[in-house]
Amino acid sequence: IASVHTDPMELIRRDDLAAIAIITPPGAHHRLSIAALDAGKHVLCEKPFAIDAKQAEEMRAAADKSGRTAMIAHEFRHTPQRAYIRQLLADGYIGKFQLCTMELFLDRYVSPEPRPLSWNAYKSEGGGLLGALGSHYIDALRFWFGEIASVSGWLAAFRPDVVDAATGKIVKAETDDTFSFTVTFKSAVTPARGARIAVMGDRGTLIADQPGPNPPENGIVVASRDGAPLQELKTPAQYTPFTDARDHRLMAFRLLVRDFTKGIEQGTSPPPNFTDGLRCQQVLDAVKESSASGLTVNL
Template sequence: MTKIGVGVIGTGFMGKTHALAWRNVKAVMGCAAAPELAVLCDTPLDRAEAFAGQLGFARATDDWRTLVADPAVQVVSITTPNRLHHEMALAALAAGKHVWCEKPMALTLAQAEEMEAAARKAGVVTLVGYNYLRNPAYAHAQRLLAEGAIGRVAQFRGWVDEDYQADPELPWTWRATLAEAGLGALGDLGCHLVSLATGLMGPVESLIADTQVIHQTRPLPEGGRAAVENEDAASALLRFAGGAQGSMVISRSAWGRKSRLGFEVHGTEGMIVYDQERMNELQLYQNRGPLAEQGFKTILTGPAHPPYGAFCPAPGHQLGFNDLKVIECAALVEALSGGAKAHPDFTDALVFERAIHAMAESARTGQRVTL
C-alpha cells in the first residue's frame, strides 16, 4: 500500500491528535506509504468543514456512515465518545476498512469481544490508541528488564492520577454515565496503566479491587443535580502470570495531578521508576558498586532511545504527547504496508479490557477475580 486513504471521525482532543499524526508521520518517520487525508467527520457540518480546511482533509461530512462507505477511505480513525466505538468499528470492519480506535474499545467487555472477533474475521489491520506504550523511555525500561538489569522482577506498583473530575461543582457530562462512558476512571485512565504493566510484567493472572464514587452527584446546566454512575477512583492488588505481585491506584479526582501516570518495578537487584509528568526521564537503581556510591540514576531520553532521533538529534530536548501519537501512527502505517503487526491490535487490547472489567467485577462482588 503506497498511499493510505484516511478517514477520521471526531475533531475533539483525540481527533485532532490523530489528524496531526497522520499529517506528520511520513515527514518525521520516513514511512514508505503516504497517508492521504480523505474525509473528516463531525457534527455539525460547518464544524467538520472548518476543521477539514484547517487540518488538510479533502472532504468533510457530518455522517460517519458516509465516511466509512467512501471508497477513498482505507483506514478509519475512531476518536468519538466511548459509546460510539462499538458500532463504528463494526461498520468499518464489515466494510473491509482498517481501524485505528481510541481506548477503551467499548462500553462493555461483551462489546469489546465482539469487536475483536469481527476484526479477526475481517482480516484487516487494527490498532487501539495506547500511545504511552510508544514512549522511548518506556521502551528502554522494557529493554532493561529483558536484559536483567534489576535482577528477577518481584513487584509492580503503578498509579494514574488526574484532576479533571476533582471539582465537585464541575457540571455533569456524559462521562458520568454507564450508557455513554461505561467505566469511569478505570476505562479512561486505568486501561493505560494496565497496558504499561502488561508490557513490563506480562499478563495479569488474578486481582482483587475496590472502586469509589467520590462525588455522588454533579450539577446540571438547567439546575438540579444528576447522579454519577461510574467510579472516580479505584485500587487493585494483582498477581501476574509470571508470579510477581502488583498494585494499582487510579483516580480522576486527584487535585493537582495532570497526567501522573507512573510505575515502579522492583527487582532483586534494583528498581526502575517512571512518571509520565516527566515523560522523558527514567530512574534506574542498581545494587552494584560500593554501597556509599549507590543511588538512583536519571536517564534522559535521546537518539540512543529509538525513535527519539527521528524527531530531534539532541538528547534531553524532549518529546511530547503528540509525538508519541506519531510513533503509534508509524506502527500502523508499517502494518498497513505489510510489515510487523500493529500493537496493541484489537486482540492485544482485549487483554487490557478484561483486566479493567475484572477490577469492576471484583469491586462489585468483593471477590478475587481470575482472568
Template sequence: MVGVNQKKIRVAMIGYQFMGKAHSHAYRDLPFYFDVPLKPELKVVVGRNEEGVKEAQEKMGFESYETDWRKVIERDDIDVVDIVTPNHTHAEIAIAAAEAGKHVITEKPLALTVEDAKRMHAAVEKNGVKHLTCYNYRYVPAVQFAKKLIMEGKIGKIYHFRANYLQDFIVDPNFPLVWRLKKDVSGSGALGDIGAHSIDLARFLVGEITEVTSMMQTFIKERPIGEMTSGLSAKGSATEKGEVTVDDAVAFLARFESGTFGTFEATRFATGNRNKNKFEINGEKGAIRWDMENMNNIEVYFHDDPEGLQGFRLINCTEEIHPYTGAYWPAGHIIGYEHTFIHLIDEFFRGIAGDKQTSPNFDDGVKNQIILDAVEKSANEKRWIEIK
C-alpha cells in the same frame, strides 16, 4: 480492501475533539519526522454538530467533513477509519468499518463491555483488516527503553509493579455531568478512562495478569448536567442535575503470571495532580521509575553498583540510541505528549505496508477490557476475581 503497496493511505476520522486533535496532529507531522512507507491523506472528518465538525475540518486539515459516519464507511476512497468518539459508539462503528474492508483505529478503552470488545476483535479478524487500540503511552521513548532494559534482564526477575494514574480535573463538585461520568456511555470512570492505561503498560512491560481484587468509590454523587467543550473542559447547567454512575477512584491488587506483585491506583480526585501517570518496577537486580509529567526521563537503579554509589540515576531518553528520538532533535531537546501518537501511528502504518499486525491491537484491547471488567466485579463482590 487497501493494497499494501500504495504510497498514500486515506484516513477518515470519526469524532474531532480532544483525541481527534491528537490523532490529526500525528497524521500531519508523521511524514515530516519519519520516512514512512504510506503517507497519510486526510480525506474526511465526521461529527454530529455540523458547525463544529466544519470548523474542525478546516483547522485539522481534512479535505471534507460529514455528519453521518455510515456514509463515510462505504466510501471507496477510504482505507483507514479512526474512531475517537465516546466509548459506547466504538463497537458499532468499528464492526461496520471492518466489514467494509477498512483498517480500524479505536481509542481506548476498546469498547463499553467485554462482549462488545470480543465482537470487534472477531470482526477485524474475519475481514482480514489491521487494527489498533490507542494505548499511546507504550510509545513514549522512555517507556520503550524501559521495556528494552527489562527484556535484556538488566533488572532481573520482577518482584513489584506499582502504578498510579492521578488527575484532579473533576474535583470541583460543580464540574458538569459529562459523558465520562455516565456508565451507559463510558463504561466506567477513572478505571476505564485512565486506569486502563496503567493496565496496558503493566501487560506491555511485565506480562499477563491472572487475578485482581479491588475497591472503587464515587465521591460526588450528583453534578450539573453538561457537556465537554475542549480538552478536559466542560460547561454545565446552572439548575439541572443528574446522577454520577461511574467510579471517581479505584485501587486494586493484581497477581501476574510471572509471580510479580502488582498495585494500581487511578483517580480523578488527586488534588494537585494534572496528569500523574507513573510506574515503578522493582526487580532482583535493579529498578525502573517513570512519570508522564517528566516523560523524557526514566530513573534506573542497579543493585550491583559499587557501595557508596548506589541509588537511582536519571536518564534523559533523548540520545539517538533511545527509541524514536533520532527522528527529532539533538540530545536534551525534549519531545512531548503529541509525539507518542506519531510513534503509534507510524508503527501501525508500517504494519499495514508490510502486511503485519502491530500492537497494541484489538487483542490487547480485549484483554485489557477483561481486566477492567474483573476489577469492577471484584469491587462489587468484594473478592478476588480470576482473569480467564
C-alpha cells in the same frame, strides 16, 4: 477538513477511504469498529476499547475475519520512558521481577464545584476514570510483564455531582472518579498531581515519575542496581526519534500511526492491536466485578 459527515455510516461507506480512526465515546466503538471492518476498512480505535469484554471479543473476531489492520490507541507504549523501561526489563537490569507499583493523583476532582455533564458520567457510554486512564496503565503492565492472571479492585465516586449545562441542574454521575486494583501476572511475578511507577526485582529498581496522568515526551528513568544509589539513566536517542511542540502526547501517537501504516502495507495488525484491546478490557471488567463482589477475580 475536506468534508464533514453527520452520519458515521456515510463516512464508513466511502470508497475513497482505506482507513478509519474511531475517536467517539467508547459506547460507539463496538458498532462503528465492526461496521468499518465489515466495509473493508483498516481501523484505529481509541481506548477504552469497548463497554465490556463481550463487545471486545466480537470486535477482535471482526478484525480477524476482515484481514484488515486493526489497532487500539495505546500510544503511550511509544513514549521514551515506557519504551526504555521495557528494554531495561528485557535486558535483565532489575533481575527477577518481584513487584510493580503505580500511583496516580489528579487534581481535576478536588474542586467543590460540580463538573460539567458529559458522556463520561454514563456507564452505557463507557465513562469513568478506570477506563479513561486505568486502561493505559493496564496496557503498560501487559507491555512490560505479559498477561495478567488475577485482579482485585475497588471503584468509588467521591465527587459524583455533575451539572447539566442545558438545564443548570445537578445530577449524579453513574461512573467512578477513583479506582484501585492489584494484579498478579501469569509469569508469576490527596497529594500533588502526577504519577509514579516503580518496578522492583531481586537486583534492582526502576522509577518513572510523571508530572501528570500521561507519560511526558522527555520523561526520565531513575534506577538502582545491586545496592548502588539511585541515579538517572540516560534514555537512548532511539526512543525520541523526533519531537512535536504542539502537544507532548503527539510524538507517541505519531509513532503509533507509523506502525498502523506499516501494518496496512504489510497486511498485519501490529501491537497494540484488537487482541491487546480485548485483554485490557477483560482486566477492566475484572476490576469492576471485584469491586462489586469484594473478591479476587481470576482471569
